[in-house]
Amino acid sequence: MEFLNKRYLFTPGPVPVAEDVLLSMAQPITHHRLPEFSEILKEIREDLKYLFQTKKEIYFFASSGTGAMESAIVNLFSPQDKVIIVVGGKFGQRWLELSQTYNLDPIVIEVPWGKAVKPEEVEKILKTKKDIKGVLIQACETSTGVKHPIKEIAEIVKDTPAVIVVDAISALGVYDLPMDKWGLDVVITGSQKALSLPPGLSFIAFSDKAQDMAKKSRLPKYYFDLQREKKAYEKNTTAFTPAVSLLIGLRKMLKRIKEIGLEKLFKHYQILSLACRKAVSALNLEIFPEVPSESLTVIKTPNGLNTGELLKFLRSKLGVVFAGGQDHLKGKILRITHMGNQSLFDLLIALSALEMGLNLFGYKVPLGKGIKSAEEVILNYIKEEYL
Ligand SMILES: *Cc1c(COP(=O)(O)O)cnc(C)c1O
Numbered sequence: 337m338e339f340l341n342k343r344y345l346f347t348p349g350p351v352p353v354a355e356d357v358l359l360s361m362a363q364p365i366t367h368h369r370l371p372e373f374s375e376i377l378k379e380i381r382e383d384l385k386y387l388f389q390t391k392k393e394i395y396f397f398a399s400s401g402t403g404a405m406e407s408a409i410v411n412l413f414s415p416q417d418k419v420i421i422v423v424g425g426k427f428g429q430r431w432l433e434l435s436q437t438y439n440l441d442p443i444v445i446e447v448p449w450g451k452a453v454k455p456e457e458v459e460k461i462l463k464t465k466k467d468i469k470g471v472l473i474q475a476c477e478t479s480t481g482v483k484h485p486i487k488e489i490a491e492i493v494k495d496t497p498a499v500i501v502v503d504a505i506s507a508l509g510v511y512d513l514p515m516d517k518w519g520l521d522v523v524i525t526g527s528q529k530a531l532s533l534p535p536g537l538s539f540i541a542f543s544d545k546a547q548d549m550a551k552k553s554r555l556p557k558y559y560f561d562l563q564r565e566k567k568a569y570e571k572n573t574t575a576f577t578p579a580v581s582l583l584i585g586l587r588k589m590l591k592r593i594k595e596i597g598l599e600k601l602f603k604h605y606q607i608l609s610l611a612c613r614k615a616v617s618a619l620n621l622e623i624f625p626e627v628p629s630e631s632l633t634v635i636k637t638p639n640g641l642n643t644g645e646l647l648k649f650l651r652s653k654l655g656v657v658f659a660g661g662q663d664h665l666k667g668k669i670l671r672i673t674h675m676g677n678q679s680l681f682d683l684l685i686a687l688s689a690l691e692m693g694l695n696l697f698g699y700k701v702p703l704g705k706g707i708k709s710a711e712e713v714i715l716n717y718i719k720e721e722y723l
Contacts, residue, residue, distance in 0.1 A: 343655045346686050348478045348506060348632045349529040351676025353585075354592070357533065361585040368580055374572040376587055381569070383590035384539065386598070387531075388523055389514035394541045395565045398579040401505040401526025404538035406434055407560035408501050408522050412470060412546060414554040415439040419470040420461055420498075422453045426479035426662050427503060431472040438555055443468070449480045449665060452627040455488040468498045469549070475507035478529070479662050481625040481634030481671065483511075490518045499546045505529055506631045509593065510605045510675055521546040527582065530631060532676045533589055536582050603717075605630045608674040608683050611713035615687050615706030619694070624669050632673040638699050643667045646697045656689040680714050 345352050366373050384394040397403045413419070417440050421431045424447030435442045443461060447453045453473070462468055471493050475486050486502055493500040499521035504513055508523065509530040515523045520543070527537035542550065542562065550562065559576065568575040593601060609630040613623055616635050624634040637643045643660055644667055650656045661669040672686050687707045694701050 341655055343657065344682070344685055344689075345657050345676070346672045346678075347657050347659045348671055348673040348675065349526075350535050351529060351532060351673060352678065352682075353532060353534055354589075354677045357585050357588045357592070357677075360588040361534075361581045363581075363584060365580055368578055369573060373580070376583065377572060377574070377578075380583060380587050380590065383587070383594060386594055387509060387590060388539075388541050389598070390516045390523070390541055392515070392541050392543060393566070393569060394539055395562055395569075396537055396539045396578070396583075397560065398536060398577075398582075399538045400535055401503075401524065401529070401538050402430065402434075403560065404524040404526065404540040405430065405503060407538075407540050407557075407562065408472075408524060409434050409438050409440070410553070410555045410557040410560055411542075411550045411562045412499065412501070412522070412553055413438065413440055413549075414552065416441050417469040418443060418465065418467055419472055420445060420458060420468055422447060422458075422471075422473040422484065424451060424453060424480065424482060424484075425449050425474070425477040427474050427477055427505075431474075431503070435472070450482060450625050452482050452484050452625075453489075455485055455492055458489050459492045462492065462496050462498065466497075468496065470499050470501050472501045473503065475502050475504040475513055476510075476629035476631045478506040478632065479665070480669075481623075481628055481632050483507075483625075483627050483629035485627075486513060486520070487518050490520055493521075494519045499543070499549055501546075506675065507629065509601065510631045511602050511629070512598070515541060515543075519543070527586065529673075529675050531586075531589065533585055534582065536579050537586065602630075603721075604680075605674050607713060607717045608678060608680065609633055611680075611683055611710035612672060612674065612687070614713055615690075615710040618709040619691065619701045619706045631675050632671050635670045635672070637668060637670050641694070641697055641699050643670060646670075646693050649696065650689050650693050654689060654693075656686065656693075658686070658690075680718075683710060683714075 501522040505526045506529045508525040527533035528535035564575045612633040622636040659671040
């Protein structure tokens with residue numbers, strides 16, 4: 337029955353968006369140079385500071401997350417600048433490709449996929465090479481589910497001339513990454529993952545140290561030039577036409593985040609990820625990343641299981657969308673996200689689909705065993721939180 341076909345999005349971007357946020361974006365389009373829009377902009381700028389936990393301005397672009405990554409590079413650096421890049425997955429590779437595109441001189445710390453970088457490795461290079469300009473890293477490497485030790489690395493970078501540039505696209509809003517407190521120089525995010533919005537917006541914030549470095553940057557830039565955005569902000573507007581409807585949704589989402597409070601929001605995602613990992617263990621499956629992020633649960637698929645067919649079946653017949661692995665992890669892992677508008681009960685849908693799907697595709701697990709473990713975690717949380 338087609339009309340009963342519901343879709344359950346458990347992909348690590350895009351993620352489900354709350355209905356009231358979606359509806360807020362269905363208002364008639366306003367003009368971005370009108371005073372009423374300047375007021376909206378003002379609110380957004382303030383509320384973004386709460387999310388980023390910073391006093392600095394946060395700029396945004398009408399682009400996917402990669403646009404803000406490109407903006408970081410072109411605003412900070414000059415050709416041949418040496419940068420350390422942590423490459424332990426698809427998105428670390430993206431830093432590398434971007435830095436090569438702009439003729440930087442990248443020094444790669446190669447981390448096996450599924451492992452987190454050791455802060456000492458960054459420290460070793462920074463100690464021997466004094467002309468490093470930046471350390472480019474992911475907070476959560478979404479392709480493997482790994483959480484990198486950002487706080488520890490920021491601590492090391494702080495006492496050097498380099499800046500730490502954190503791609504927090506799948507982290508900011510899911511777990512604690514206080515920009516000012518930890519001394520993060522550049523923090524980047526996008527709309528369609530941790531921020532629980534549709535795709536199409538990217539965000540970037542610079543510390544004083546990063547702003548000083550930006551003054552000397554000689555890379556070409558136009559749309560992604562932060563100086564231009566800064567001047568526009570001084571007049572309470574944006575340099576170019578902003579994504580008006582998405583910003584209306586953003587305003588609503590940021591208000592929601594403030595109402596809930598970061599601490600409670602982080603706790604919610606922590607419970608979802610903990611409950612999911614417990615369920616996975618109860619089903620005798622293994623978690624892929626050594627240090628798992630709360631943003632998503634990445635499961636090693638058992639030998640012999642046709643993961644591609646399983647994912648396709650769940651997606652096309654049952655409307656449950658998980659993500660598989662990329663590159664050499666294709667067929668080897670399965671990814672279930674907790675980002676976005678996911679309730680405690682949504683996780684049980686994901687686990688139910690997982691248990692049934694595994695049985696259908698030849699990996700026998702006791703039905704309900706994973707769900708039971710997850711429910712125990714969730715029930716404890718409910719008692720703590722609501723009773
Ligand atoms: C999704 C993602 C990106 C950017 O992807 P876009 O498709 O450009 O939004 C970058 N880094 C991480 C860690 C991501 O998860």
